[in-house]
């Protein structure tokens with residue numbers, strides 16, 4: 001008799017995602033800093049365009065009914081509206097909407113892991129925006145911590161993602177989704193900051 005594929009929550013899922021994407025994370029981190037997004041408001045405006053593309057492409061996932069059942073409260077986590085408010089604060093036009101990401105439900109979980117995890121590094125970016133005279137209610141809303149704190153939000157998200165029942169094929173898709181998300185972020189960065 002063939003054993004049914006095991007469907008179990010995996011308390012190590014996010015840890016494995018972190019390990020599988022750490023090189024991608026480091027290269028994105030280096031590219032962001034090399035783009036000098038906090039050197040001037042003009043450059044920060046370009047960084048907002050990158051964020052607008054990335055978070056805009058994920059909006060449909062944050063709004064997805066099935067994903068909201070798997071990860072309750074997901075909809076409220078999207079930072080897209082805050083990115084738009086930041087652009088308006090700086091008097092910049094809203095870029096045209098980007099193509100939504102095309103991902104299977106399991107890949108979508110990897111994309112969301114990448115997007116939610118980026119809130120941790122945002123603490124560091126948020127500090128830099130202060131040099132530009134920006135704050136959580138002016139131009140840097142999407143980088144500001146949640147009133148309950150970044151760590152609590154992240155721990156809750158990790159617990160939910162780790163708690164999902166996935167089979168082996170889906171597990172591999174989650175990893176592929178996270179890697180694709182970092183790839184896409186790199187692509188947006190390169191396009192927006194292409195002329196230095």
Ligand code: HEM
Pocket residue numbers: 014015017018025028029030032033113114115116117118119120121122124181182185
């Ligand atoms: C200069 C830019 C960035 C810096 C300095 C930075 C820094 C950090 C730091 C310090 C952490 C916390 C690591 C830990 O507590 O173990 C982190 C986590 C993370 N960052 Fe970044 N980050 C940057 C950009 C990004 C971007 C653009 C993305 C996504 C597109 C991203 C995705 C993540 C993810 C997914 C995690 C969670 C890792 C985990 O614990 O599973 N980061 N980042």
